[in-house]
Amino acid sequence: MTSPLFETIGLTKAYPGVVANDDVSFAIRPGEIHALLGENGAGKSTLVKTIYGLVKPDAGEMLFKGTVYAPSEPRAARAAGVAMVFQHFSLFEALSVAENIALGMENPPKPRDLAARITEVSAQYGLPLDPDRLVGDLSAGERQRVEIIRCLLQDPKLLIMDEPTSVLTPQEVEILFHTLRKLRDEGTAILYISHKLDEIRALCDEATILRLGKVVATCTPREVSAAEMAELMVGKSLSRPARDAGAPGEVLLHVGGLSVTPASPFGTPLRHIGFEVRAGEVLGIGGVAGNGQDELLAALSGETRVPPRTILLSDTPVGAMGPNKRRALGLLCAPEERLGHAAAPDMTLTENAVLTARVRQQLDRHGFVDWGSTRDYAAKIIERFDVRTPGTEVAARALSGGNLQKFVIGREVLQNPKVLVVNQPTWGVDASAAAAIRQALLDLATGGAAVIVISQDLDELLEISDRFCALNEGRLSAPRPARGLSMEEVGLMLGGAHDMHEAQPEAAE
Amino acid sequence: MIVDPISLMVALIVVSTPLLLAAIGELVVEKSGVLNLGVEGMMIIGAVTGYIAAVETGSVTLAFVAGMIGGLLLSSIFAVLTQLLLSNQVATGLALTLFGLGLSALLGVGYGGTPMPPVRDIFPQVMQDIPVIGPILFGHSAMIYLAVLLVAAVWYVLTHTRAGLVLRAVGESHEAAHALGYKVIRIRMLAILFGGACAGLSGAFLSVARVQNWIDGMTAGAGWIALALVVFASWKPWRLLIGAYLFGGIAALQLRLQAAEIGVPVALLDASPYLITILVLAVISSDKSRLAMNAPAALGKVFHASS
Numbered sequence: 159m160t161s162p163l164f165e166t167i168g169l170t171k172a173y174p175g176v177v178a179n180d181d182v183s184f185a186i187r188p189g190e191i192h193a194l195l196g197e198n199g200a201g202k203s204t205l206v207k208t209i210y211g212l213v214k215p216d217a218g219e220m221l222f223k224g225t226v227y228a229p230s231e232p233r234a235a236r237a238a239g240v241a242m243v244f245q246h247f248s249l250f251e252a253l254s255v256a257e258n259i260a261l262g263m264e265n266p267p268k269p270r271d272l273a274a275r276i277t278e279v280s281a282q283y284g285l286p287l288d289p290d291r292l293v294g295d296l297s298a299g300e301r302q303r304v305e306i307i308r309c310l311l312q313d314p315k316l317l318i319m320d321e322p323t324s325v326l327t328p329q330e331v332e333i334l335f336h337t338l339r340k341l342r343d344e345g346t347a348i349l350y351i352s353h354k355l356d357e358i359r360a361l362c363d364e365a366t367i368l369r370l371g372k373v374v375a376t377c378t379p380r381e382v383s384a385a386e387m388a389e390l391m392v393g394k395s396l397s398r399p400a401r402d403a404g405a406p407g408e409v410l411l412h413v414g415g416l417s418v419t420p421a422s423p424f425g426t427p428l429r430h431i432g433f434e435v436r437a438g439e440v441l442g443i444g445g446v447a448g449n450g451q452d453e454l455l456a457a458l459s460g461e462t463r464v465p466p467r468t469i470l471l472s473d474t475p476v477g478a479m480g481p482n483k484r485r486a487l488g489l490l491c492a493p494e495e496r497l498g499h500a501a502a503p504d505m506t507l508t509e510n511a512v513l514t515a516r517v518r519q520q521l522d523r524h525g526f527v528d529w530g531s532t533r534d535y536a537a538k539i540i541e542r543f544d545v546r547t548p549g550t551e552v553a554a555r556a557l558s559g560g561n562l563q564k565f566v567i568g569r570e571v572l573q574n575p576k577v578l579v580v581n582q583p584t585w586g587v588d589a590s591a592a593a594a595i596r597q598a599l600l601d602l603a604t605g606g607a608a609v610i611v612i613s614q615d616l617d618e619l620l621e622i623s624d625r626f627c628a629l630n631e632g633r634l635s636a637p638r639p640a641r642g643l644s645m646e647e648v649g650l651m652l653g654g655a656h657d658m659h660e661a662q663p664e665a666a667e
Numbered sequence: 668m669i670v671d672p673i674s675l676m677v678a679l680i681v682v683s684t685p686l687l688l689a690a691i692g693e694l695v696v697e698k699s700g701v702l703n704l705g706v707e708g709m710m711i712i713g714a715v716t717g718y719i720a721a722v723e724t725g726s727v728t729l730a731f732v733a734g735m736i737g738g739l740l741l742s743s744i745f746a747v748l749t750q751l752l753l754s755n756q757v758a759t760g761l762a763l764t765l766f767g768l769g770l771s772a773l774l775g776v777g778y779g780g781t782p783m784p785p786v787r788d789i790f791p792q793v794m795q796d797i798p799v800i801g802p803i804l805f806g807h808s809a810m811i812y813l814a815v816l817l818v819a820a821v822w823y824v825l826t827h828t829r830a831g832l833v834l835r836a837v838g839e840s841h842e843a844a845h846a847l848g849y850k851v852i853r854i855r856m857l858a859i860l861f862g863g864a865c866a867g868l869s870g871a872f873l874s875v876a877r878v879q880n881w882i883d884g885m886t887a888g889a890g891w892i893a894l895a896l897v898v899f900a901s902w903k904p905w906r907l908l909i910g911a912y913l914f915g916g917i918a919a920l921q922l923r924l925q926a927a928e929i930g931v932p933v934a935l936l937d938a939s940p941y942l943i944t945i946l947v948l949a950v951i952s953s954d955k956s957r958l959a960m961n962a963p964a965a966l967g968k969v970f971h972a973s974s
Contacts (some may be wrong), residue, residue: 211848212846231848232846232848233848244846248842248843248846249840249843250835250839250843250844251839251964252835252839252964253832253839257832260829260832261832261833261836261847261849262847266829
């Protein structure tokens with residue numbers, strides 16, 4: 159038994175109103191992949207930020223190689239040999255790969271030497287990268303490579319990976335795991351943060367499970383079942399959403415030949431997208447973020463205008479209509495970004511309710527908002543969707559991610575849509591709220607609406623969709639029945655490893 | 668010929684230098700992700716402090732230094748308000764311009780029309796006597812060459828040094844820069860102070876070297892043109908030089924056209940540099956994606972370290 163490389167002893171960090179970490183102690187040995195497991199809000203992020211020197215703990219200490227380790231800033235952590243790959247990439251889109259990597263290093267070599275080093279190390283670990291490309295032009299998987307290479311160039315002793323697979327296709331995950339195992343065999347300790355149990359069982363040697371800021375268990379992932387770990391993580395067993403599958407009805411939404419040029423320089427063009435959804439059906443659209451999801455949602459919601467006949471809602475051409483006209487006809491959308499797109503952060507729940515529900519719920523009279531009935535509508539959403547909030551007059555920003563998401567989805571569902579489009583309905587939402595949202599979507603479909611779910615969470619899509627199709631670089635695959643579809647097949651539909659290969663001579667071009 | 672091309676070129680270079688100095692400072696500020704609309708105010712403060720120093724000390728060099736300090740002090744107000752107290756950058760910048768205009772009028776009371784030390788050209792008369800290129804290339808004071816050198820220096824630092832890379836990174840995404848451990852607020856404050864010093868120097872050049880007098884509100888919108896120039900140049904230093912000469916050329920030309928008494932109303936000629944500014948900005952802004960490609964992505968966004 160080797161002595162630990164890194165240890166935390168009684169780490170505690172409190173924010174106003176919440177204890178993010180409460181007396182957290184765990185240890186990692188050299189050459190070990192250690193999982194940090196927990197729901198959103200369990201305190202994983204605060205803990206790794208503490209280790210990386212971005213947050214100062216209120217109490218407790220850390221030991222690194224047996225000596226006290228208290229980094230005052232990330233620079234000190236990097237100097238000690240701790241490197242981190244972030245959940246939301248800490249990359250600069252308008253800068254090149256080499257510039258991005260240089261920014262994360264203490265003493266970067268000259269640009270030409272650095273480019274050579276990047277090519278060399280990336281080939282060595284099977285992660286080829288071109289140092290001169292702009293990061294904005296890279297796929298999500300390639301961007302993650304940039305972060306990993308940035309860490310590897312500093313020869314870290316402890317590598318922290320915060321939810322690294324959430325943006326990868328199954329094949330890309332395999333490549334990543336291969337790299338991580340190689341690093342482990344070279345003696346690097348890896349702290350692997352995730353809430354995906356299968357990955358942890360496949361990859362990790364030890365696991366520490368956090369719930370509400372406390373360590374509730376440690377285990378060896380290979381020896382316990384995923385269900386056991388899930389129960390430890392959530393604190394209760396979860397019911398899977400269910401519904402009675404009925405025969406699909408008439409076609410409610412028909413999309414054909416939809417092509418869109420993106421408005422932003424790093425957007426993805428949509429190319430000849432076509433599909434139809436029937437009443438009572440859930441269509442799942444999978445794909446890694448940045449493959450045209452936002453553009454597709456904008457085209458369906460009416461934020462982007464397209465030729466009228468490319469989108470038909472019950473045979474009415476709606477392509478050239480704006481969002482309010484589409485809402486009036488029954489086509490509703492809930493976009494991905496909760497704060498800023500689906501909801502106005504600084505406005506109250508009542509005010510947010512009027513923003514999309516005005517037309518269908520008749521919340522205004524002669525252009526004046528009827529605040530009474532709007533408040534009633536907001537209260538109805540809160541009650542029916544179990545939104546935990548002190549009241550309707552609370553700013554949207556003040557709600558937790560899961561609660562706001564329930565509100566945003568509920569606001570659309572209760573308007574009784576004919577077609578509902580949701581993008582990432584359960585992103586960053588805790589497991590019980592996610593289950594409630596999925597159930598609401600299924601109930602809506604059972605009631606005769608057509609539901610389109612755009613998501614990166616493939617498990618979610620396979621669970622609730624009737625048919626599944628994949629969005630890859632702005633192209634939509636032909637839909638296939640979701641039942642019986644294997645992860646492998648789904649991965650191939652998603653474009654496989656996105657032109658990413660493990661290093662081969664011809665792949666290094 | 669109603670306009671002499673050689674004297675037009677000479678005038679163009681002189682007229683465009685204050686624009687260039689103020690714009691190169693603002694370019695650095697905007698590259699760090701901060702939008703300081705107070706350029707006009709910092710310029711006029713630089714103009715008045717520079718002029719006062721020239722009158723009191725008789726030294727042109729000290730006058731330029733005083734102008735820089737004046738602009739820098741005014742920009743430090745902006746830096747504290749927007750970076751430490753997280754005030755809105757647009758509103759604070761506008762307030763800075765209004766404050767600068769008022770304060771400069773107060774400071775300048777009684778100074779207008781005082782005799783000034785002359786600003787010497789640096790090249791010997793022999794070189795200036797070379798036909799055509801003599802007056803254009805060698806017939807200027809040191810500040811004009813320094814302004815061009817400053818553009819080159821800013822270009823070099825931004826594209827070839829680590830400090831420049833960090834500055835660009837902060838302007839691109841302050842969250843990512845913060846996560847990597849860079850001091851976003853400190854870097855932005857330094858950039859703002861640099862921009863203030865440049866604007867102050869630009870103002871001092873205007874009052875001490877070009878006009879050689881102090882007149883209330885003498886910048887007359889040059890600060891705003893400098894701001895427009897940064898967008899015109901799509902945040903690239905060398906394009907800034909072209910832009911400044913273009914705008915300076917229009918300003919110099921319209922003065923000569925007025926003198927030549929051609930049949931265009933004087934008011935229209937006076938307004939022409941501003942009209943062209945609006946026109947050029949409209950044309951440049953029409954290609955949205957190209958503009959977004961070069962603009963610092965975090966421009967004008969407030970950075971809060973805890974979020």
